Amino acid sequence: MTVDVIALTPKTPDQASLLAALHAGGPDLELTATDDGAVLQLCTAAGRPLVAVEAPLLVHVPGEAERLLGAATTPPEPPYWWTEVRATTTAPEAERLAKSVCGRLTMLLGGTTWPPGAARTSRVTVPDEPPGTQDFPTVDALTDSTAVVLSDRPLLPLTAWLSDTLRAAAQSNRALHLVTPPHVRLTLPLRTALGGAPNRWVVQDPQGGYYDGLSGARLAWQSGSGTFTPVDGTLADAFTAGAAPTEHRQLTLTFRAVHVPDERLVLGRALETAWRHLTGSPPLGWGTAEPANLPWSPHQLTDLARDRAPAPTHLVAVGAPFHPASIATQRVARTTAGVAEEVTLTLGYERPEDMPLGTLESLAATLVTEHALTTMLVTVRAARADLTLPPRVEGPPLPVSFTLGPRDVKSIGLPRAERPPIPAQPHRLGSPASPALHYPLGDGTDPRAWKALQTLGAHLKTAAGGPASRP
Known part of the structure; x- marks a missing residue:
């Protein structure tokens, strides 16, 4: 460790x-x-x-x-x-x-x-040759299939070191497994970067054994394959025992904007618009890892993405240190359609009534008309307002709305896209000649909203004009 x-x-x-x-x-x-x-x-x-x-x-x-x-x-x-x-x-x-x-x-x-009180100034004597060897100092164990990192840091962020370790593991066709005690929490950027299997958050079960901190599946170390794998298809008691109803809510917007490549293009403005709309202020800082160390600047963000092109750029943005808590991840990449910005913005609220759900449609309209929005999914879940992730079950995300941009509406055909077999019908946004569609799905409390979203997705994907962007 x-x-x-x-x-x-x-x-x-x-x-x-x-x-x-x-x-x-x-x-x-x-x-x-x-x-x-x-x-x-x-x-x-x-x-x-x-x-x-x-x-x-x-x-x-x-x-x-x-x-x-x-x-x-x-x-x-x-x-x-x-x-x-x-x-x-x-x-x-x-x-x-x-x-x-x-x-x-x-x-x-x-x-x-x-940690507080950790400072020392004394000379440390190191024996000439500690037992054992360690050829890979950045990880605690390395097998043919997995890089293992052990940590008991109370809040584990997406540091530059962990970001580099994730990238190195992927390049060597290995999984990254983070092994922690049960009191450790993850930040949302680290949870997003892990991305699911084969990477894992492995938690030491207080009752013995291990479990997946994201899914709760019981895990065991397989010495033959050198990795952690599910053992019996059951959930660890420690994952479900800590679950409790909470008034806290997380509002998450996942959206994509595609821009025509142009030397005058400034990235990050769609994210800033969403942030201002929902909180009243722009992001406070940004960076490529945590801590986010730079003052918010779309122009500097754009310069970095241009310097790294054609490779994609991954960014973290944070809001002011007061309620609501707010954090976002953004990926910038060149695609055949243009320059794509893929954003996940999450805000934390201590009371459900504080969520600005009534402003989502007007935000979608602004993103469509001013920032080339192609899709946006908004969800709500019962989870910590400080936006950290404990290794315990939390409320599932429930869909609130889905927005489809003009390009995909045109590809599907407006008559079909405008008449999905779901209870609430969509609202037109943007240009009357080439509208986007905003689909209300729920208020963040009804699990049936998932059925509505699945029905909508199936309806749009079977359009004669070809599959739409995935809801």
């Missing part, structure tokens, strides 16, 4: 301060770096990695430390520097070494450490 220690400092961790901090293990340790220099490693003389130090991140966004590390965290005023130090637990001295690296950074630069 790895242990994370984080230094939050008002001053830049420059080369001199980093070297002084890394000297906590004495001159006998080796210092290595990844090919891109993004991670420094302290290793034994035999090459065994003990501690990895990520490149410091300058955080401009208020509230990110509190969101990811807990309300008791007291970071410096933004902007401040976020330096993550990761220790392997295969060597007993590694955790003390990580704490001493962070403690020396904060002693030199000011600021604080997480």
Whole structure:
């Protein structure tokens, strides 16, 4: 298992301060770096990695430390520097070494450490050769089929390191399995990045064994295949025992917009429009991982996507640190139809009546007429208002509405698209000559809305003009 220690400092961790901090293990340790220099490693003389130090991140966004590390965290005023130090637990001295690296950074630069009280400044003596070897320091176990990461961090975010690990696992045709105790929660961006099988969130069952933190399926480690797999088709008691009715709600919008490639195109404006419409303010910050470290800027977002093209770009955006909680993931990619933005925006509410369901149709109209919307599905579920995910069953998402853009309405044919066999009929949006259609499905409380959505999808897909965009 790895242990994370984080230094939050008002001053830049420059080369001199980093070297002084890394000297906590004495001159006998080796210092290595990844090919891109993004991670420094302290290793034994035999090459065994003990501690990895990520490149410091300058955080401009208020509230990110509190969101990811807990309300008791007291970071410096933004902007401040976020330096993550990761220790392997295969060597007993590694955790003390990580704490001493962070403690020396904060002693030199000011600021604080997480977990609270973790800072040390003492010299850590490391034996010449700890037992065993570890050829892959970024994961805790590696088999032909699976990369395993162990963590007991109370809230596990989509850090740059985890994002890179996910990508490396996929490139090597491996699954990533995150193994945690039952008190750990995931952020929504990490849950989205996991994406389901073959990747898994594996939770240690307090009663013994393991279960899937997303589905509740009982799991077992298969030594022959080197991976976790379901064992008997049943749900773990720990997954269902913690379930309880909640007044909290999560409102999720999943939408896609496709733009004509143009040098004047600015990405992120559809997401900003939705955010303003539902909360009264734009996103506060964005980044490629968590913490979201940059002030919100569609122009900078666009520049990054252009630099990475034709490869897709994955982004995280966060809202102001007050109710409603709000977070989004966005994927930008070139397609045969143009430049596609795929967005999932989720907002958390402590009371169901606070959800702005009455404004969804007007938002859909704006996205259709101003931001090239092709599809949008809106759902509501009973789940934590802080938008974190515990390894316990929560309410299923219930459809509220579906919007189909003008392109697909034209492909299907307006007469057919406008007359689906569902109780509520659609409303026309946008241009009278080439309208979009907005289909009301429910108020977020009736499970029968799923039947209406399935019926609508089947109706649209069997159109003579070919399959529509999937609801």
